[in-house]
Amino acid sequence: MADSGNQATPACRRPLTAWQEERITHRTVRARDKHALAGMKRWKILRDYRRVADTLAGTG
Template sequence: METTPASPSTPTPASWWPSATRNPATATTIVYRTSGIDQKLAGRPVMADGAYRGNPEVIIPYRKPADGSELPEWKADLNRQHRTVRAQVEHALARMKCFKILRDYRRAAHTLTDAASGIAHLHNIILAG
């Protein structure tokens, strides 16, 4: 089987990463900073997972110490609360994706906020019963 060399316009796996270093471990942090979402959320509490290390304005869980010892109880409690809040948010987002308009969204990106807001309102109406 003969292979054709990739043309300059063909994306290579290395070009998929949004950072200059092409390091997937830092991709989330770089996208967060360069997309402008950090400025839109300025002054608001933002909770995220450990992939957002390096963004001081984001609340992330405490990591275990490098020596392998356990976290102090107060840090473990905060991590539990962090997991609880994040799980609730993830579940709400999953429920919103049940709405076909969001799951198969093909409109202009700048209109997504309005559509998501409308779905969130419908979701709340459904919850209210």
């Protein structure tokens, strides 16, 4: 059962403005990027390759 005084219910929300929608979209994309980078660092993908881009292929 929901509390009738709960401000988080959809019926009580005001529509978001354009800049608020853009902000939410930006935060969502940024969070995905941060999680992807954290996963790569966790698996040592980026941690071992903090060198010049030419050496990434292992031909340096």
